Amino acid sequence: MSDDPVLPAYDASGLTGVLGAVASQLAPSLAASKAQVGAVPAALWPQTGDSGSGSVVESGSGSVRGTPHIPSAKRYVVVLLDGLGWYALQAALADAPYLAGIFGDGHRLVTTAPSTTAAAITSLTTGAAPGEHGMVGYRFRWAPGSGMNALTWKDGPESVAEFLLAQTWFQRLSGAGVATSTVALGKFVDSGLTKVALAGARFVPEAPSTPARIEQAAEVAAAGERSLTYVYERKLDHVGHPHGTDSPRWHQALTKVDEFLERLRAALNSDTVLLVTGDHGMVDVGRQSRVVIEDETRLGTDLNQVEGEARFRHLYTERPRDVAARWQATLGSRAWVCRREEAAEQGWFGPILDVVRPRIGDVVVAMRDDWAVLTQTYPGEMRLIGMHGSLTPFEMYVPLLIDEGE
Numbered sequence: 376m377s378d379d380p381v382l383p384a385y386d387a388s389g390l391t392g393v394l395g396a397v398a399s400q401l402a403p404s405l406a407a408s409k410a411q412v413g414a415v416p417a418a419l420w421p422q423t424g425d426s427g428s429g430s431v432v433e434s435g436s437g438s439v440r441g442t443p444h445i446p447s448a449k450r451y452v453v454v455l456l457d458g459l460g461w462y463a464l465q466a467a468l469a470d471a472p473y474l475a476g477i478f479g480d481g482h483r484l485v486t487t488a489p490s491t492t493a494a495a496i497t498s499l500t501t502g503a504a505p506g507e508h509g510m511v512g513y514r515f516r517w518a519p520g521s522g523m524n525a526l527t528w529k530d531g532p533e534s535v536a537e538f539l540l541a542q543t544w545f546q547r548l549s550g551a552g553v554a555t556s557t558v559a560l561g562k563f564v565d566s567g568l569t570k571v572a573l574a575g576a577r578f579v580p581e582a583p584s585t586p587a588r589i590e591q592a593a594e595v596a597a598a599g600e601r602s603l604t605y606v607y608e609r610k611l612d613h614v615g616h617p618h619g620t621d622s623p624r625w626h627q628a629l630t631k632v633d634e635f636l637e638r639l640r641a642a643l644n645s646d647t648v649l650l651v652t653g654d655h656g657m658v659d660v661g662r663q664s665r666v667v668i669e670d671e672t673r674l675g676t677d678l679n680q681v682e683g684e685a686r687f688r689h690l691y692t693e694r695p696r697d698v699a700a701r702w703q704a705t706l707g708s709r710a711w712v713c714r715r716e717e718a719a720e721q722g723w724f725g726p727i728l729d730v731v732r733p734r735i736g737d738v739v740v741a742m743r744d745d746w747a748v749l750t751q752t753y754p755g756e757m758r759l760i761g762m763h764g765s766l767t768p769f770e771m772y773v774p775l776l777i778d779e780g781e
Contacts, residue, residue, distance in 0.1 A: 380711050380741060380766035384485040385504040385725040388443070390495060390773060391487070393652060394544040394603075395502045396445040397453070401601050402551040443482040446779050450602045450647040452592065452639070455499070456632060457492060458612030458763070460656015461772035463620050470626045473637035474651070474776060481776040486655050488723040489513070489687035489741070490763050490770040492612070493525035495654035497572040500605070501541040504725020506735075508541040510571070511724060513764065514682040514753075515689050515734045522682040528567030535570040540728065545603070546575030554599030558592050559607040576605060585635055593642040606639075608632060612657075615761035619659035625761075640778050647780065653773035657761040658686065660747045666706070668750045673705050682736065685747035685756045687764030689736030699738045709746040711766065713739055723766075741765040 385391050398405060445451075461483050468475040487494045487505055489512050497503075497510040505511045510525055517523040523531035532538055545555040557573045561580030569578065579595055582588040596604040614628040640649050668674045668681065677698050680691035692698045695714045703712040718739050719727055727735070742748060742765045749756045763770045 381485065381768055381771035382722055382766070383488045383504075383725070383771070385487075385498070385722075389485045389487075390652065390654070390775075391498045391502055391504065393443075393445075393453070393484070393499060393650065393775060396443065397451050397603060397650070398544055398548055400445055400447050401449075401451070401553050401603060402548060405547055405551045443484070443775055443777075445650075446648055446777065448646060448648040448779070449600065450596050450604075450644065451650060452596050452604045452606060452643060452647060453650045453652065454606045454608060454636065454639070455496065456611055456651065456653045457607065457609040458615045458655065458657050458761075459653030459773060460620075460769055461653075461774050462769050463656055464629075464653075464774055467626055467629055470630045471633035473633045473640075477651075477776045477778050478774070481774050483772050484652070484775050485771055486653075486773050488766060488771075489683065490655035490765065491684065491687065492654050493568055493572075496568070497541075499652075499654070500543045500545065500572045502544060503541040506719070506724035506727030506731050508571075509538060509728070509731045509734065510568075511731065511734045512682065512687065512689055513684045515736075516680060516682060516691055517734065520680065522680060526566075526568060531567050535567045538567070539571055539574060540730070543572065543574045543576070545573060545605075548603055549575050552599075552601070554602040555604075556595045556598070556602070557605040557607070558588070558595060560609075563607075573605070585638075589635070589639050589642050592639060593644070596647055597644055608635070615657045616759050617761075619760035620657050621659055622760075640780065643780060645780050649778040649780070651774070651776040651778075655763045656770045656772060657763045658745050658765070658767060658769050659760055660685070660745050660762050664745045664747060666709070666746065666748045668748060671705060673701050674748070676701065681750050681752060683739075684762070684764045685749045685759070686742045686762045686770070688740040688748055690738040690740065692737050695737040702738065702740060706740070706746075706748070709743055710748070711741045711743060715739065743767065 487498045491513045493510045494505045497508045501508050549555050555576045557576040558579045558581050563569050564578050582591045610628045614624050618624045677694045683689040699714050715735050
């Protein structure tokens with residue numbers, strides 16, 4: 376494995392650019408102009424010093440590298456397979472004959488930093504980097520001393536509208552006359568992440584059975600003269616966390632997902648293009664590769680708050696230089712450790728709005744190889760085998776597979 380981290384691509388060649396490429400086919404005049412982000416209320420971060428300025432930055436500001444070609448169509452169905460990494464899929468194609476059939480013409484994309492669901496999905500749907508849209512991780516500081524969970528919205532802002540820093544492609548395309556919908560579990564309809572990342576799309580609670588779900592997605596995709604339908608599938612991530620990607624259960628889950636996709640493709644109209652992608656890959660972490668912060672005195676010193684997840688930590692401290700040096704000395708080759716300014720210079724979070732900057736750790740820690748750094752503050756981490764969030768190839772590379780149908 377390389378000694379260097381895999382840096383994200385916040386442009387047309389990364390996961391961030393997929394829906395922009397679709398929009399260029401559905402509404403060329405709309406896609407020609409970049410979305411604006413950062414028009415935020417001044418009171419969003421009511422502090423002095425690091426407070427938000429409400430300044431506006433253009434998203435997708437990186438250079439274009441190997442932009443995938445999206446075929447022309449009137450309708451697109453984008454299926455997001457939570458937890459599907461490029462290399463895990465490549466190694467398990469025997470379990471996924473449908474995906475194997477379109478893998479050879481597929482594209483390897485780079486996801487976001489951190490390589491985690493809340494950040495990646497919001498970048499996919501807005502075309503903006505985490506430093507622009509504000510979803511900088513699984514857990515991060517939202518207000519002084521308070522860390523929010525971006526998936527459950529626990530301890531997050533009551534007004535989700537305040538958090539919405541970037542327009543979604545669903546909002547922009549709906550305004551251009553394109554029918555936009557998302558099909559996902561009904562329990563997600565009122566979640567903060569849905570309201571931020573899927574704003575503008577008609578939410579359709581998924582049907583309980585696979586046949587009904589396929590029929591439902593096909594009907595939704597057929598709406599209007601032009602359409603974009605987003606389908607969320609969490610099975611791989613749901614199985615991978617407790618059992619790992621090397622487990623029989625994960626391979627069985629992949630086969631079920633593969634069967635679902637093949638049947639979905641068969642149910643879609645011929646004027647519909649099916650796109651299959653992932654938000655992040657996953658690394659299996661053994662018991663011998665775990666470091667617990669509370670067991671290492673040097674790691675716990677001078678910390679005000681620990682957020683993020685076991686493969687990618689946000690550390691909040693008044694002494695970032697000391698903490699960064701201490702963590703790097705303690706973890707050595709097991710981690711990449713940066714102060715916030717250093718991570719920003721390297722492009723980990725893309726352009727960073729003033730209002731977003733305090734959400735990022737004063738020190739950020741991305742674990743290398745199959746290592747994880749856990750905290751007893753969040754005991755649920757201790758039960759996980761499959762983890763993600765860091766900047767290794769297994770987590771950062773995701774597929775974009777395209778099936779135009781017959």
